[in-house]
Amino acid sequence: MLTIGEFAGVTGLSVKALRHYDDKGALSPADVSHPGGHRRYDEAQVRAGVLVKTLRDAGVPLPTVAAAVANGTAMEELQAHRRDVLRAREAEDAAFDRACAVLRALSVPVEVVEREMPAQAYVGRVLTLDPDGADPVVGDDEANVAFGELFERVQGAGLGPAGMFWTAMREGERGAVDLVCCWPTLARAGADWHEGDTIVGELPSRRELTAIWRASSADLPDGAVHPALVALFDRIGDRRMDMGGFEVRQSVVSAAGRDAAVEVSVTLAPHE
Template identity: 30%
Template sequence: MTATVAIGEFARLTHLSVKTLRYYHEIELLEPVAVDAGTGYRRYSTDQVETAHLIRRLRDLDMPLPQIRTVLAAADPADRDATLRAHLTRMEAELQRTREVVASLRALLTAPAPPLRVDYRVEPAFTALTRTERVERGAIAQWCGVAFEQLYVSLLGAGVTPGGVAGATYSTEFFAEHTGTVTAYVPLPPGAELTPPDGLAITEFPARRFAVAVHTGAFEDFDRTYGALGSHVAEHDTVLPDEPVRERYLVGPDLTDNPADYRTEVCWPITEGESR
């Protein structure tokens, strides 16, 4: 048997505050079955209790209200479940990132950084298929995933084998302003003929001298490698002005499922000549 109850009683049944219930009414997420025209008092059906419980649990999982609306509106259980699975996947990724940040913080507080090996080399000029955009720092992982997929798919479609290790260059502005120019690249083999699709380009990279260090492990500790290498360069070398830092992805997510196995070369551009 279905009954209706006042908003205060419904709050007790659902553990949602009266203030929250009024807000959900205003945004049309959970509307009362009746509103007294004279007093404005709201009444809810006991049939709505289960829906209210679902909303509260989804909010406890930090699901945004628009997504909760999608879940409630889904007539097909498969559509509803797909939305819930996608949110849980995002939460699991955030939880993993939190674990990595905690581990990185513990290491920073308890373990000194291991000595950094710095090598010097002149990287020869090369030609690459590239994608260049202004990217926000917080979106760089997602952007790189899309950019490199596009680059490799374009090469595969043209029957061209990559001519070397893929990488990316990062402008000084990217670090200073947290938004700046990033170029993802995949080197082309000598003599390759390729017409780049929209959004991509063929770019000539000139020869450059670099101080190079290898970062191994999760990206949460990337700043420590940057700090150590950049400090070494400041103390022993002369930075090449206005030249972006280059990263070369020796081992990445496409080759291993374990972030501890990632290996990235960080290449700091320096002037020609002997190190100080």
Template identity: 35%
Template sequence: MRGIGEVAKASGLAVSALRFYDGAGVLVPASVDPVTGYRWYSDAQVRAARLIAGLRRVGLPVAEIAAAVREMDEPDAVRRRLHRHRRRLEDGLADAQRELLRIHALLDLEEKLMTRITLPAAALAASLDAVRFAAAAEPDGLLPAVLFDAGDSLLTLAATDRYRLAVAELPAAIEGPPVRLSLPLAFVDGVRALPGEITLDLTGEGVRAESGGAVVEGKPLAVDFPDYRRLTRRTTEPVARVTVDTQRLREMVQAAPVAKREHDGSAYDLVIFGLDPEGSVRVATESEWSAERHVAVNREFLLQALDAGGAGQLLLELDGPIQPLAVRVPGGSRFSILMPVRND
């Protein structure tokens, strides 16, 4: 039999460690002096203590060390346990290396005041399609751009020609400081054509999109984009909120009586609609325009908003004849707001 000090010296484990493994049930002494409490170990237990010391140095959890000690007479079982632990260590090292690279990249982005956004091309293209129609046309438009507003793992896209506003939100991997840039339509249309996964690098001086070796570059526009959050923030409930079938509403609008109006020398068509007594959406005539729940909007703008909303169902919010009409995709990730036409 060997005393605890001798076992500590032979195994490389401290006396305190041997006491710990005794208490944990991993290596219980062969005998303990009932008077002094001194621990005595067998020669086989010295071998176990050496194994414990090695496993401890490589970071094996206590529960697995205990299992390895029980498997000492089955070397292959111990080897399999060691192999699994090595794989965990290698995976952990790979994860740590990736995280270190990410931290270095983040520091580089912060130094350059750059924001990097990574997301699937299909998701970005769908969200751009949901807002692109509302952007002012180049070169005469006041806002020929799409706003990219990124922060907190969320990319918000917005476009407006001051007669309508479209907004779409989508999750994205975002590194670097929050950014809010108005990007030109030529850049936006180039990005919409990229495949696979897209990496966007955004600074106040320039923007770059890359996917599979294809690159699109541009410069932000120095335009004062409206505060879309303030414009879309509701302080009261709408007069009516109605769920509609997109295709059915499109057919109603296309078949509706046309009312003509003119703005800045350009003619356009109106569609007037509201609610019937049962609360369903109906097309209205000009004589009904002043009714509380009826609203008139640019017919082409409404059809484009319906197309951007996609198939299925949409949510309409009506606030009467002088308030904007909201067209929302259920769930709140995409919506459009159309300014009403006044009945003057």
């Protein structure tokens, strides 16, 4: 039989690792002397020791290693572990690429201006975000469906639309956040529009703070916080403004001969 030091020398495992594997039941010695507790290994255990070291060096989890050695499935477990590693690596690469795209977008200068805006009637569809965070983001598909349905109704009623749509985020009930998909209308819609998740409102004549993003959004990952929103809150923070209960509005503005711009706004002061 081999002492623990001899077994370590033959298999390439450290004495510390062998003691750990014994404690975990992954590779136990053939004999432990009493008194003293000296571990001794059978020569036939060398193969198991080499398999344990080989699989652990490849990153296979210890419980899986123990099962593989016991069941004679070392190659199968190694291949399964490799598939898991490749999936994890692919996910990490995708996360890295996404992070790079977000950081590049955040480095693009954003114009932030104050401007006077006239009153604007609108109709909107309310999509409530989960207050518990189980479903924190309303998907683009859901918002697009809401915009499409609302557009058809506004057009059918002869109310416009009177311009480009916008989305607004506002505080909802019981800690929820509402995303409101809005179309500007030529006139204020009647009370009969207030049904279900459809609302009628009017943005008052106001002074607002607006961040304008004129770069291409093609490389901005889906679900990423828009750089214009970040720039707007940078300015709000610089001014030490208290924006509790605020409403943030985001719109896409097209201009002839120019790329579409994303505008994100908050009201500074409504006009009487």
